[in-house]
Amino acid sequence: MAPATPLKRPYAARLPPDERRDQLLSAALDLAIERGFHAITIEGVARACGVTRPVVYGCFADRTALLDALVDRSEERALSALAAVFPDVPADGDPTDPDELIVAGLDAYLRAVAADPRTWRVILLPPEGAPAAMAARTNAQRRLLLRHLRGLSDWGLARRGTALDADLFARAVFTLAEGAARLLLADPGRWPVEHFTDFCRSILVAMRPGAPPEPKPA
Amino acid sequence: MAPATPLKRPYAARLPPDERRDQLLSAALDLAIERGFHAITIEGVARACGVTRPVVYGCFADRTALLDALVDRSEERALSALAAVFPDVPADGDPTDPDELIVAGLDAYLRAVAADPRTWRVILLPPEGAPAAMAARTNAQRRLLLRHLRGLSDWGLARRGTALDADLFARAVFTLAEGAARLLLADPGRWPVEHFTDFCRSILVAMRPGAPPEPKPA
DNA sequence: GCTCATTGCTACATGTCTGTAGCAACACAG
DNA sequence: CTGTGTTGCTACAGACATGTAGCAATGAGC
Numbered sequence: 476m477a478p479a480t481p482l483k484r485p486y487a488a489r490l491p492p493d494e495r496r497d498q499l500l501s502a503a504l505d506l507a508i509e510r511g512f513h514a515i516t517i518e519g520v521a522r523a524c525g526v527t528r529p530v531v532y533g534c535f536a537d538r539t540a541l542l543d544a545l546v547d548r549s550e551e552r553a554l555s556a557l558a559a560v561f562p563d564v565p566a567d568g569d570p571t572d573p574d575e576l577i578v579a580g581l582d583a584y585l586r587a588v589a590a591d592p593r594t595w596r597v598i599l600l601p602p603e604g605a606p607a608a609m610a611a612r613t614n615a616q617r618r619l620l621l622r623h624l625r626g627l628s629d630w631g632l633a634r635r636g637t638a639l640d641a642d643l644f645a646r647a648v649f650t651l652a653e654g655a656a657r658l659l660l661a662d663p664g665r666w667p668v669e670h671f672t673d674f675c676r677s678i679l680v681a682m683r684p685g686a687p688p689e690p691k692p693a
Numbered sequence: 694m695a696p697a698t699p700l701k702r703p704y705a706a707r708l709p710p711d712e713r714r715d716q717l718l719s720a721a722l723d724l725a726i727e728r729g730f731h732a733i734t735i736e737g738v739a740r741a742c743g744v745t746r747p748v749v750y751g752c753f754a755d756r757t758a759l760l761d762a763l764v765d766r767s768e769e770r771a772l773s774a775l776a777a778v779f780p781d782v783p784a785d786g787d788p789t790d791p792d793e794l795i796v797a798g799l800d801a802y803l804r805a806v807a808a809d810p811r812t813w814r815v816i817l818l819p820p821e822g823a824p825a826a827m828a829a830r831t832n833a834q835r836r837l838l839l840r841h842l843r844g845l846s847d848w849g850l851a852r853r854g855t856a857l858d859a860d861l862f863a864r865a866v867f868t869l870a871e872g873a874a875r876l877l878l879a880d881p882g883r884w885p886v887e888h889f890t891d892f893c894r895s896i897l898v899a900m901r902p903g904a905p906p907e908p909k910p911a
Numbered sequence: 912g913c914t915c916a917t918t919g920c921t922a923c924a925t926g927t928c929t930g931t932a933g934c935a936a937c938a939c940a941g
Numbered sequence: 942c943t944g945t946g947t948t949g950c951t952a953c954a955g956a957c958a959t960g961t962a963g964c965a966a967t968g969a970g971c
Binding site: 489516528529532537538 | 960
């Protein structure tokens with residue numbers, strides 16, 4: 476009989492290894508987001524690409540290598556987005572307003588998250604079954620980021636003349652920013668970014684020291 | 694030969710079903726905390742109690758039922774702890790200071806978490822492989838709690854004369870409280886509870902409407 | 912059109928966990 | 942000490958995912 480009814484599988488289109496690799500990673504990410512990481516099975520990823528298991532093993536040594544590659548890619552994307560978001564600690568004479576620095580940073584961060592939700596979902600709202608290695612790596616990056624925010628806080632609180640624990644302040648800002656990002660991801664469309672930045676600005680304004688001290692002693 | 698060397702298994706002590714059930718659940722919780730939920734395997738739980746698999750099946754219909762029971766127990770414990778923490782919305786004439794209400798609530802919450810870390814760890818720092826059903830249930834409870842906090846915020850912000858979005862304020866307080874609790878759990882001993890309550894009080898004091906420059910940015 | 916390196920497929924062997932059936936040890940009542 | 946019900950054990954069968962070996966289809970270059 477002619478192969479008019481290729482019941483099993485219609486011999487998938489051939490792809491060069493690099494493209495296949497990318498395609499498989501994207502499919503794996505979709506599976507993780509929609510049905511959890513435990514749904515990232517060799518068979519599952521292969522099916523999602525209309526391909527059989529040995530094809531996956533052609534691109535990744537084993538399931539662990541696939542997951543590692545997925546985490547690598549997400550981390551890479553997130554970090555490159557973050558690099559554009561966070562300002563350096565301003566120099567001594569810099570006239571930048573600390574409050575506006577925070578608001579601008581929050582705005583940029585939230586827009587970056589909204590612009591690439593698939594990547595940030597995996598980081599901020601880890602789907603079921605996320606590998607421990609991934610949590611470890613995102614937490615390591617969080618610590619680095621926190622260190623940077625701590626530097627900014629030292630500078631900003633001093634400049635503002637606000638007497639607050641800089642460590643906890645940095646952590647609070649970070650926690651709230653991630654919380655806002657989670658709301659954005661969980662319910663896109665409901666929360667315009669300005670909703671959060673306006674709120675942030677209101678709080679900072681409310682916290683303005685009523686009688687501002689001397690701007691700088693030299 | 695005498696059974697001097699019971700190589701395989703020394704016939705575990707017999708327990709009535711209720712006690713066995715509790716023991717199995719505790720062992721499962723330990724496994725989840727130490728090695729992730731995927732380590733909760735029938736065999737693993739049984740071994741941890743010095744028992745064989747059919748004993749587990751005597752107490753739970755299957756693995757899913759075991760996990761459900763574990764989630765039930767955690768939820769129950771957490772909710773009964775929370776019930777003692779959160780105050781009702783004060784009546785109209787009540788002279789309670791809103792800021793002190795927040796600080797006292799935070800204090801009580803953090804102490805409740807510190808008093809039962811195994812329960813709260815599972816909720817606030819879900820180990821690897823946590824079942825989606827569990828996340829769904831804790832999130833449902835979070836929504837309820839948030840509703841209550843929203844009521845308190847409406848009252849407190851009005852009474853204080855602070856013009857802030859009550860919904861976001863409630864969410865912010867909740868997010869920060871959970872963040873503080875996570876720090877407590879992740880690194881017990883490093884963070885005295887007063888560290889957080891003092892910081893919280895400092896912020897609220899700084900936000901006292903002493904000299905609000907302009908209420909709204911046109 | 913043929914050749915041949917490349918890409919994908921079928922089929923197998925293995926390991927780990929689940930869930931069940933039927934037997935064996937214990938301990939308490941009398 | 943002996944019966945009897947309860948609790949635990951050994952042993953089996955099946956599901957599902959992994960990872961591998963060897964064959965088959967494809968299509969670009971001559």
